[in-house]
Amino acid sequence: MQTASPGNRPYLLLLPAAILLIVFMAIPYLNILVTSFRNPGQGTPYADGYTLMNYARIFSSPLYQGQLFNTLWIGIVTTFATLVIGLPVAFQLGRADLRWRGLAYGIVLSPLLVGIVIRSYGWTILLGNNGVINRTLINLGLTEYPLPLMYNSLGIIIALVHVFLPFMILPIMSAVQSIDPAVVSAARSLGAGRATVIRRILLPLAMPGIQAGCILVFVLSLSAYVTPAMIGGLRVKTMAVTVVDALLDTFQWPLGAALALMLSAIGAVIVMIFARATRMKWKVG
Amino acid sequence: MTKVTIRNLTKIYGQAIKAVDSISLEIPSGEFVSLLGPSGCGKTTTLKMLAGFESVTSGSIAFDGDDVVAVPPEGRDIGMVFQNYALFPHMTVRGNLAFGLEMRKVPKAEMQRRIDATLDLVQLGPYADRYPRQLSGGQQQRVAIGRALVIEPRILLLDEPLANLDAKLREEMRVFIRDLQRRVGITTVYVTHDQAEAMTMSDRVVVMFGGKIAQQAPPSDIYDYPVSREVAGFVGQVNFIDGFVASVDGDLACIETPFGPAEVPAKTRGRGSAVTLALRPEAIDIVPDTAGHGIPATVVSSYFSGAILDYTLAMADGTKVDVKTIARTRFEPGAQVRLSVDAHRFWPIEAA
Numbered sequence: 256m257q258t259a260s261p262g263n264r265p266y267l268l269l270l271p272a273a274i275l276l277i278v279f280m281a282i283p284y285l286n287i288l289v290t291s292f293r294n295p296g297q298g299t300p301y302a303d304g305y306t307l308m309n310y311a312r313i314f315s316s317p318l319y320q321g322q323l324f325n326t327l328w329i330g331i332v333t334t335f336a337t338l339v340i341g342l343p344v345a346f347q348l349g350r351a352d353l354r355w356r357g358l359a360y361g362i363v364l365s366p367l368l369v370g371i372v373i374r375s376y377g378w379t380i381l382l383g384n385n386g387v388i389n390r391t392l393i394n395l396g397l398t399e400y401p402l403p404l405m406y407n408s409l410g411i412i413i414a415l416v417h418v419f420l421p422f423m424i425l426p427i428m429s430a431v432q433s434i435d436p437a438v439v440s441a442a443r444s445l446g447a448g449r450a451t452v453i454r455r456i457l458l459p460l461a462m463p464g465i466q467a468g469c470i471l472v473f474v475l476s477l478s479a480y481v482t483p484a485m486i487g488g489l490r491v492k493t494m495a496v497t498v499v500d501a502l503l504d505t506f507q508w509p510l511g512a513a514l515a516l517m518l519s520a521i522g523a524v525i526v527m528i529f530a531r532a533t534r535m536k537w538k539v540g
Numbered sequence: 541m542t543k544v545t546i547r548n549l550t551k552i553y554g555q556a557i558k559a560v561d562s563i564s565l566e567i568p569s570g571e572f573v574s575l576l577g578p579s580g581c582g583k584t585t586t587l588k589m590l591a592g593f594e595s596v597t598s599g600s601i602a603f604d605g606d607d608v609v610a611v612p613p614e615g616r617d618i619g620m621v622f623q624n625y626a627l628f629p630h631m632t633v634r635g636n637l638a639f640g641l642e643m644r645k646v647p648k649a650e651m652q653r654r655i656d657a658t659l660d661l662v663q664l665g666p667y668a669d670r671y672p673r674q675l676s677g678g679q680q681q682r683v684a685i686g687r688a689l690v691i692e693p694r695i696l697l698l699d700e701p702l703a704n705l706d707a708k709l710r711e712e713m714r715v716f717i718r719d720l721q722r723r724v725g726i727t728t729v730y731v732t733h734d735q736a737e738a739m740t741m742s743d744r745v746v747v748m749f750g751g752k753i754a755q756q757a758p759p760s761d762i763y764d765y766p767v768s769r770e771v772a773g774f775v776g777q778v779n780f781i782d783g784f785v786a787s788v789d790g791d792l793a794c795i796e797t798p799f800g801p802a803e804v805p806a807k808t809r810g811r812g813s814a815v816t817l818a819l820r821p822e823a824i825d826i827v828p829d830t831a832g833h834g835i836p837a838t839v840v841s842s843y844f845s846g847a848i849l850d851y852t853l854a855m856a857d858g859t860k861v862d863v864k865t866i867a868r869t870r871f872e873p874g875a876q877v878r879l880s881v882d883a884h885r886f887w888p889i890e891a892a
């Protein structure tokens with residue numbers, strides 16, 4: 256459907272958004288790009304002159320490569336886990352005959368109402384060696400020693416899944432809600448049972464939401480700082496944590512910029528590959 | 541082909557909403573039946589119960605004598621066409637047609653053959669690889685019909701399938717669907733609130749009001765011999781004319797009316813009792829005042845609508861009468877004219 260164009264210069268309406276985007280996105284990114292090629296400084300953020308050394312350091316350092324790989328791994332596993340947990344929830348919440356829709360919305364959104372620091376702190380209380388989960392398991396006699404749930408990737412993933420679940424559920428839910436119930440009726444009258452309807456009709460039609468949710472959670476996981484910092488501690492560092500260290504602690508802005516760009520670039524490539532693989536021909540062109 | 545038998549079918553939503561109220565209907569194999577009635581009279585609910593999408597409160601539905609009330613939709617072998625088409629947006633035209641055949645595990649070669657034949661039938665051959673959103677409304681409609689027919693269902697159900705099309709296309713599709721149904725010979729139930737649609741397409745029209753069947757008959761009988769004011773009014777414009785029984789002679793009664801005597805089938809009412817007669821506007825002719833015969837009347841309004849002129853006239857006693865005529869002489873409002881009536885077109889409705 257075509258919406259009426261305001262006057263004969265509709266692109267003028269894009270101007271404010273374009274200016275905002277340039278000022279707050281393009282310029283900072285350019286700045287980071289330039290910084291990543293600067294010489295490291297002594298006691299200053301950076302020194303005069305330009306170099307490829309920062310990138311060379313990353314490519315020759317197993318530590319940084321390991322962190323990069325681990326960050327991507329955490330992102331992928333978190334995305335997959337939120338999808339597995341969120342999909343059935345979203346399908347239930349998206350049903351046309353859902354009662355208490357307001358309440359359901361509230362429950363899904365409620366984690367977002369509590370600040371991310373508080374939520375992450377909550378997880379440290381649950382996951383620690385003396386935490387609620389381990390105490391319970393030990394008291395029940397299910398384990399003798401506390402399970403390693405904190406200061407590792409598993410703990411980070413558990414907390415991230417909780418934090419980002421709404422970002423998976425909401426887009427899928429809205430995609431499911433927009434499916435015409437008559438389409439489901441049509442499939443059933445053509446001989447499809449409930450399972451077939453889910454597999455052949457609902458899942459493909461919810462794909463735009465699934466795609467959006469996965470990209471959202473993946474990107475958020477890659478750039479997450481607070482949760483990995485609090486739960487990973489000094490033991491496990493994701494790229495975002497290392498970047499912040501480089502910027503604030505060790506005062507190596509060029510290296511931090513290069514690391515940040517590497518992460519963004521690899522993340523963008525993965526998102527592009529994913530979007531391409533899940534492209535929906537019936538939607539585009 | 542399949543015979544459908546509906547007995548005392550009732551649907552109550554919640555505690556008290558009687559959407560369908562004990563309807564009984566026998567649809568012979570291969571017949572095209574329309575459910576006609578105003579919005580909210582229970583047409584869609586009836587269709588949904590036939591398809592199995594809605595549970596039955598009481599009563600029975602049988603296909604060829606087998607009760608299907610407990611059979612889920614996927615087991616009923618029904619072709620259904622929805623008002624908004626309900627095509628699968630993520631499948632091409634071919635994919636939409638293939639779906640039902642895949643559910644039936646039809647072998648590949650046979651599937652191709654049937655899809656191609658159906659694409660021909662609904663004239664969509666060149667569009668086989670398009671997605672629904674790349675098609676016009678009329679084309680989407682034909683995909684929906686093709687998808688329902690390709691599975692060679694026992695019964696075809698259509699719920700206001702033409703409501704979303706523009707007037708010209710709607711008339712084309714009426715003929716298209718009717719021809720198709722004749723060729724395939726499938727038992728068809730067609731839901732509509734458009735009386736012209738029901739009249740032109742159906743073997744039989746079932747008029748519904750408030751969840752009940754008011755009358756079921758062939759289209760011309762519904763039009764000429766309506767059982768009630770409501771039915772008469774719903775299937776076209778009508779004049780209600782009051783008269784009284786002048787004499788009864790066997791099966792025929794002679795009714796005295798302002799238009800002169802009318803002979804109609806006698807009901808069990810004696811001489812002198814009041815009767816209301818229905819008279820269609822096109823059963824009345826307008827002649828110039830100078831003709832010297834006919835009942836005097838004054839033109840109140842006249843509208844030109846293409847094929848016909850649409851008049852409202854006032855009789856001497858003030859009664860308003862609607863007249864439709866194909867004559868091209870136009871009488872202006874205020875003109876004195878005379879009305880001549882085809883006396884065979886009177887039909888008794890009910891006592892006044």
Ligand SMILES: Nc1ncnc2c1ncn2[C@@H]1O[C@H](COP(=O)(O)OP(=O)(O)O)[C@@H](O)[C@H]1O
Pocket residue numbers: 553554557558559577578579580581582583584585586
């Ligand atoms: N799911 C439902 N719940 C409650 N009432 C309904 C439902 N569906 C239909 N009705 C009511 O049943 C009556 C018949 O509806 P419907 O069969 O859709 O009418 P039609 O198709 O003739 O317009 C209407 O009064 C409608 O409001």
Ligand SMILES: [Mg+2]
Pocket residue numbers: 580583584585
């Ligand atoms: Mg309806």
